[in-house]
Amino acid sequence: MMGDATTAESGDSTPDGSGARPARGSERATGDGKNTDGSAAGGMTRRGFVRSAGATAAAGTVAAVGADEAAAQTQTYRFGGEVAAWRGREPSAISGQSNPTIELRAGNEYEFWFENIDGAPHNITIQDADSNAIAQSELVSSQGATASVTFTATPQxxxxxxxxxxxxxxxxxEVTGEVEGGGGLGVPFGALVLVAGLALxxxxxxxxxxFLFSRRGGSGGETTAG
Incomplete structure (x- = not known):
């Protein structure tokens, strides 16, 4: 008569008789303090460490690019030029205004563009409080001709x-804020972030x-109770 007991497959039992088998792909510590996959026992693998550092560098690069792109954007103001006044056109906040006050942010780049409305000679000049020219467009004398001046805003x-x-x-x-790095080396913040990310x-x-060396040194000083 056949018995009810089943025969255990070879290799399924463990020394403690539990029959439990280690999960496939699980890591086993070796004598040198490393797992069989080369990682430090109980610690981070080299691949994970490099990935973490790479992610930090990538984030720094993205931040640098974003900062540079923001700084590179130029805001344009458009006017009509005639002897009576500057006539605001764009953006919509100044449309239809005569000699509108313009609010600027120090360190940002702007373009002031105008069209000659009446055929008289005109230019557009950015001045300081002492009427010194800081930036100036060309002179245009024909009706319909255009000119512009591009500049970086400063408190002056x-x-x-x-x-x-x-x-x-x-x-x-009306210029608000200060030019960043005015008293320093003048290195853009985005460039500094990029360099830091690459260095990391x-x-x-x-x-x-x-990190591995310190782990080995720490494990080497431990003694096993006999």
């Missing part, structure tokens, strides 16, 4: 003016090697 800028008709074609500039990616293998 106080007005925009046509130097040919300074009593009528003149309006205020470069030194990450060295940092990981030091």
């Amino acid at each position: 800028m106080t007005q925009y003016i046509c130097t040919i008709h300074p009593t009528t074609m003149v309006a205020d500039l 990616a470069f030194v990450s293998p060295i940092l990981f090697a030091l």
Whole structure:
């Protein structure tokens, strides 16, 4: 008569008789303090360490690119130029206004563009409080001709003016904030972030090697109770 007991497959039992088998792919610690996959026992693998450092560097690169792109954007103001006044056109906040006051942010780049409406000679000039020209467009004398001036706003800028008709074609500039890095080396913040990210990616293998060395030194000093 056949018995009810089943025969255990070879290799399924363990020394403690539990029959439990280790999960496939599980890590086993070796004598040198590393797992069989080369990672430090109980610690982070080299691949994981490098990935973490790489992610940090990538985030820094994205931040740097975003900062540079934001700084590279130029805001344009458009005017009509005639002897009577500057006529605001764009953006919509100044549309239809005569000699509108323009609010600027220090360190940002702007373009002041105008069309000659009446055929008289006109230019557009950015001046400081002492009427010194900081930036200036070319002079245009034909009706329908256009000109523009592009500049980076600074707190010294106080007005925009046509130097040919300074009593009528003149309006205020209100500049807020300060130019970043005015007293430093003038290195853009985005560039600093990018350099820091690249440096971290470069030194990450060295940092990981030091990490493994410290783990080995710590495990080497331990004694096993006999």
